[in-house]
Amino acid sequence: MEAVSAAFSPDGLLSAAEPAFTPRAGQTAMARAVAAAIEDGEVLVVEAGTGVGKTYAYLVPALLSGQRVLVSTATKALQDQLFARDLPRLVHGLGLPLRMARLKGRSSYLCLERLERVRQGRGAPQDPQVLRAVADVERWARTTRSGDLAELPALDERSPVVPLVTSTKDNCLGSGCAHWQGCHVNQARQQALQADVVVINHHLLFADLDVRDSGMARLLPSTGVVVVDEAHQLNDIGVQFAGQALSSQQLIGYARDALRVTQEHARGMADWLVLCATLEQAVRELRLQAGKPPVGGRIPWQAVTPLGLDAQRWRAALVRLGQSLRSLLTPLAGTEAMAADLQRLYERGAGLLAALARFAAAADEDCVRWLELGSQHLRMLESPLSIAAVMQERLLQRGLEGEGAEQQPRKAWIFTSATLGSDAQLSWFTEPCGLREARLLRVDSPFDYHEQAGVYVPQPFATAGSAQHSQQVARLVLDAAQRLGGRTLVLTTTLKALHAISEALRAALGLFADLDVLVQGEAPKLALIQRFMAAGAARSQRGSILVASATFWEGVDLPGDVLQLVVIDKLPFPPPDDPLVEARCRRLEGVGRAGFHDYMLPEAAMALKQGAGRLIRSETDRGVLVICDPRLMTMAYGAELLAALPPMRLLAGQGEFEQALDGLARPAAPG
Template sequence: MNSPDDSPLESGGAVDPVQSLQEAVSAVFAPHGPLAEAADTFCPREGQTRMAQAVARVVAGGGVLVAEAATGVGKTFAYLVPALLSGERVLLSTATKTLQDQLFGRDLPSLARSLNLPVRMALLKGRGSYLCLHRLEAAPQALGTYERGLQHAISKIERWAQTTRTGDLAELPGLHENSPVIPLVTSTRENCLGAECPKWRACHVNLARREAMAADVVVVNHHLFFADLAIRESGMAELLPTVRVVIFDEAHQLNETGIQFLGQHLGTAQLLDFSRDLLAVGLQQARGLVDWSLLSNGVEIAARDLRMIFGSNRGSTRLRWVDEMPEGIEPREWRQSLGKLGEALLQAAEGLDKVSELAPDFVRLHERAVLLCEKVARFAGECEAGAVRWADVGSQLRLMESPLDIADVVRTRLLGSSETEQAPEAASEAVPSRAWVFVSATLGDDPNLTWFTGPCGLSEAEILRVGSPFDYARQAALYVPRQIVKPNDPAHGAQVARIAGDAVERLRGRTLVLTTTLRALRTIGEKLSERFKGTHVEVLVQGELPKRVLMDRFRAANSASSSGQGGAVLVASASFWEGVDLPGDTLQVVVIDKLPFPPPGDPLVEARCRRIEAEGRSAFADYSIPEAAVALKQGAGRLIRRETDTGMLVICDTRLTSMGYGKRLLAALPPMRRLADEAAFQETLQTLVKPDLQEGVMIDA
């Protein structure tokens, strides 16, 4: 990878590499630099250039940088420009596969063209994103009684398999990311046959890894990164030592993502997948030698029985783990269910051992059976010191054990290994230490960003905070209704729906309602649906359609509303608080039902609070308030996305203005102008109404 022709990096003589890279970065972001020439919409931003200079300093000299860059700074190019100009091999990790695809498919190629850099890029995802040709062959036989309807989807994948080069299932039109067919046609670490697989040479996972090893810039996601730290299997074990620059975008998700992989889990989905594979492979390759139906049914029934002792609730619930078992579970039933499951898995392992020499599939299935037996034994015993256990109960069951944060792992296995994991060819050369860059729009509410740096083991990192270039006082207003009841009042949801409905009616949609609970989501969604039944406004509620479909319909409806037709309101929770980009007139009002404090009954939250209290600190001040501040910043960040956007944020929780801690939460929000009362709310709504809708009734029956 080479620098641009006019880059100071190619000047003769002894040049300070940090200064040289910073000068090159300044040239790129200059008013008449490459970015300005490549895009008419580019304009120099002081904050973006300042952040890029900080990244350049760490990239060239090594070290750790934690950078919070508010919405509008342009953080993506602020870290990409110095990374590409450095000529180093770079690993980029982001929060989701969607953002990963955006970086690889849009941002990186666009910037490389602007800088005239011949950069070789690669995209690396986890196994579950790639088609497994070996499992595709066996998929029709693996269909259970209740899965026959998936045959059409498998046939579609078989046709696509003939033409795809990457095997990335995201490229297959119409396949939802949660489709039940995906586990049938993808591999896991447990069921992959490795070099023994008959499709090894054509394997899409191996192709992706080979391309990553040959690339200058590799784009991964946090799940893949931490999965490899846990199992050293995804290909990162070979890749990371060859990379000197590692950048985490959307870094605020690192801690919660990391603990998912650094602990232990046992789920009924795992068990049912094993049962299905056991039956399919047994009947296909050793029919008659073992009673495969008996063994498979034994595991399946035991897994379903374990789930049933938790009751019929199909909503997602986290149960505390009290001493030997999850809260509310009868001890005798718990021991009997685990014992029955362990026995079924042991019998399966014994059956597989009898035929293990016949095919590699049986060897791998035997290993899976043994591993599952070990996990059953683990969860029948005591929790590891310093960890916390809970049960995730929904349509499936997951038994979880995890550390409270990733601090120790980051300090010992990432930062502590930087010196020892240098590429072999660089070992004898005087090269800077590895550069670690952590970037997000929201990393805390204090100068040291301790909400992020503490749990992530980065207390010694360089800290940079870059404010937004937006004129929030002019572009946005904040309204906290004075007369609304307290959040725990049964009437609260209906009152939130009325306030949101007023905005929807006046603006013909263009409103996003963010809730903190699924109960509020349902209540507000139902009230808004009743109010706008028979009108041209579409009420979209999370859970009724996939997220991508909801977003597309919201954009389309509100685009139509600008011409006097259509319009939509979206009621959502959880993942919609972040990663939602709806600039312009598509979204002009964001309503938040209440302050997003962490749920007090959550086992992980309780364990973290106990640890803080044991250290003599306040769990509320040092954990709950920072958590709420970061979540509030994320939700508020959905409103203003461009310099030309205007809008209003409504927070339906009087604690924001009546409680002492409200000042801290208000300070975490962008500096919007405050609205004093409902009259000001209505007046501000009117200023947001499109000129051609100023006259007449806004909502037609």
């Protein structure tokens, strides 16, 4: 504890390692709380406001503890930042001889076997643009040591090239692969097993549970300290892994892989072509029975049949699908000993059949089930309503313990984020994650929000969701951004609003305007952010308006004058027709609580807080937050949502708003 306090003192190790380091009371308080939790082997939940410096506040006591440390983040971006920047600085500054490793899921690493298949023309794409991207990957593959696709910034993670050159749990050949010794995934895992500090992401944290429960070798080393950063995303990510999913893409992909493998290893032992074609046809018939995709693409599935579908026809299509899959597995069972590929194919098919059988039966009471429909595909999904049971029974209790764990000190768990709740118990986070008994700490931001930022709610304004609303938002954005020379981020709650606002802005500006409209989805996220920052770095250049949704509400760091205006189109309530939202509200109402007040409102408050957090990122930032939803001022719950925001000054009307914009347009005085 004393070593931790000394490190954060004015003349401590941090001041020597970081020339710009300034002691902050909140950061030191958090570091001491983390150190105490590590000493006692306890669970600590910390909400640390923007600017506290939570990364160093948890890393310093964790590194000084002498125990093996695991840090989990929600995004690969923060994972890369920790591993490439923050950890090396601290390890060097603290003078600690620690080995560090970064571990991602297998979809982040180049698969040499899959790349060779494409090179040989097996499953090679026909699109010239995709072929050029594959050629870029081939050139990079000759020199890379890690195989991490993040080394290729021009390769978007949504690119069709990624599944061609990476493996999945289903198509990995395992120890029978010719490239097993040089496999980048295996090498990354080995480095993690030998490291003192391992940086992973939440997806991998939960995926590791499945790996260990299935009897496979453990992916991650036993650790004494586990830090979960960006913990506000933990429940949503955990629910995905704790649930079940079965898609038409999985089944059709299995049929095609089965045809390829059986033709190679078991030709003539069954009519594989007919069996695989029958399975594909059964998948297509099931998709046809689901009908047209609804708005939002999700159909609730409370009973045995998805809502609104013909029960008899749906059941018959499910049965035919199960029969066709079983018909393929029957002859496969007799070929398992002939080749490892055939054995893996049979095991994979048996898993798909078990998942199909689960969806043919009624869902468990504590789960929610729904059907996702695209124009050609479907996904059957089932999830628990929270991860409380998973956290208590599978993660916190057994944690990452392995052989020899009984000689290890009790594991400490640190959960931290800038937004974890609006009440003293941080219930929004602790309740669904099963952490009610954890130690709690709230550390306020050191920023002077009242002086640095204002919040404006325009009134009167079009009703949120109306046909006029997006057009009115676009007009407000256009006028404000022209005053500022760009420097504007528009956060929308729906993709429909994103397209409507961006199209209205472009139509109003024309081709030769002095403002550029950047739109999420038209380029990779990192590329959009870089273009936005470059435009804001010099006031003489063409300014930018960035219109975005979803992932841009958090994890976007634009300090300084490059961003001065954040506009939120409407209050970010969860969609009431979402099956998971409906089920959580029903569960609360079943025990006498209010679905809107106890679930919908806290969700909106946390999302609003995340979006507002994009504006002020340093002690010298200045800006204005605009929320284009009059309900914030007219509805009784508006006061609760306003209270969740950072304590910015409230701009009383359009005059004060324009005055604030004019003040931002003038460069800040030195110092």
